[in-house]
Amino acid sequence: MARTRIALVGIGKIVHAQHVPALKASDAFEIVAAASPRSKLDGVPTFTSLAELLENGPVVDAVSLCQPPQARFGDALLAIRAGKHVLLEKPPTDTLSEAEEIGRLAAQADITVFNAWHSRFSPAVEPARAWIAGKALRRVRIEWKEDVRVWHPGQTWIWQPGGFGVFDPGINALSIVSAILPDPLFLQRARLAFPSNCQSPIDADLTFSTGGTPVEAVFDFLQTGPQTWSIWVETDQGTLELAKGGAEMAIDGVSQPLPAEAEYPSLYAYFAKLIAEGRSDVDVTPLRLVADAFLRGERTEAPPFVE
Numbered sequence: 001m002a003r004t005r006i007a008l009v010g011i012g013k014i015v016h017a018q019h020v021p022a023l024k025a026s027d028a029f030e031i032v033a034a035a036s037p038r039s040k041l042d043g044v045p046t047f048t049s050l051a052e053l054l055e056n057g058p059v060v061d062a063v064s065l066c067q068p069p070q071a072r073f074g075d076a077l078l079a080i081r082a083g084k085h086v087l088l089e090k091p092p093t094d095t096l097s098e099a100e101e102i103g104r105l106a107a108q109a110d111i112t113v114f115n116a117w118h119s120r121f122s123p124a125v126e127p128a129r130a131w132i133a134g135k136a137l138r139r140v141r142i143e144w145k146e147d148v149r150v151w152h153p154g155q156t157w158i159w160q161p162g163g164f165g166v167f168d169p170g171i172n173a174l175s176i177v178s179a180i181l182p183d184p185l186f187l188q189r190a191r192l193a194f195p196s197n198c199q200s201p202i203d204a205d206l207t208f209s210t211g212g213t214p215v216e217a218v219f220d221f222l223q224t225g226p227q228t229w230s231i232w233v234e235t236d237q238g239t240l241e242l243a244k245g246g247a248e249m250a251i252d253g254v255s256q257p258l259p260a261e262a263e264y265p266s267l268y269a270y271f272a273k274l275i276a277e278g279r280s281d282v283d284v285t286p287l288r289l290v291a292d293a294f295l296r297g298e299r300t301e302a303p304p305f306v307e
């Protein structure tokens with residue numbers, strides 16, 4: 001079968017670290033072009049915008065939109081209207097209305113749209129969902145603590161309106177819990193701390209409820225030393241720990257064997273399957289939970305952030 005000709009849009013850290021290697025190893029896709037305001041992608045024609053690529057570039061069947069979320073909606077509309085399959089990096093957009101509109105257009109169009117919550121493709125996620133199913137939940141705790149200076153150097157968009165701040169990684173935790181827990185989550189309360197010179201939060205504490213069980217989350221962007229991306233699910237039959245963002249899983253402290261698949265190769269294999277089956281996957285649940293936190297959360301001020 002012919003490979004899907006794909007263009008990458010927004011050439012930055014995640015494109016180089018994950019999208020390019022996953023696509024180069026895939027039998028289903030071929031990278032044929034790229035678009036980015038300043039950066040280039042070696043080996044393929046790169047245009048300064050998706051509009052220019054669609055007008056003057058090689059024929060593409062699909063696009064992966066990997067620019068910051070504030071800049072994605074316009075390109076998603078362009079791609080959908082041009083009849084291209086669309087993969088949106090997480091978070092798909094920076095407003096719920098835009099994400100809902102993309103979903104509505106996807107349902108009408110004869111193309112695939114995929115909101116790619118990459119953490120859901122971590123090897124521990126499906127085994128964790130299967131283990132939790134049918135057990136009585138007692139308590140869920142999330143700790144997502146990383147050093148923004150290490151993981152997001154120079155990414156000023158994160159601190160601007162619509163940049164998500166600490167929710168940029170935190171939304172990955174929410175994408176996992178909303179996939180592995182059987183019932184929907186409802187925000188009870190939240191506290192979001194905004195540096196006095198930033199438009200997005202640097203740390204946050206959240207409490208959700210799911211089927212009557214409390215879910216507590218702590219997000220921290222100033223964690224030095226060991227970095228933590230962990231979720232603990234206490235049940236009537238033991239405690240599951242998902243660690244390293246879903247790369248590891250333990251039950252009552254005993255490490256569990258996991259499938260060898262890596263996140264982005266699995267994510268692109270799923271995108272290929274969606275295209276082959278003529279389906280879309282436009283879940284917005286993690287974005288909705290973040291929107292709830294921004295709506296209901298108490299706002300506190302933190303010291304200015306200086307990179």
Ligand code: NAP
Nearest residue numbers: 010011012013014036037038039066067068069071089090
């Ligand atoms: P990044 O390193 O800042 O790269 C984003 C790139 O987008 C920039 O290099 C910039 O390209 C380009 N860009 C900016 N405005 C644009 C526009 N209007 N149209 C097209 N391209 C534009 O950020 P990143 O870490 O790759 O993150 C990008 C997205 O991926 C975010 O939504 C993030 O949450 C997600 N993500 C990141 C990671 C990670 O570990 N970094 C992991 C998973 C997902 P120029 O250089 O050409 O200006």
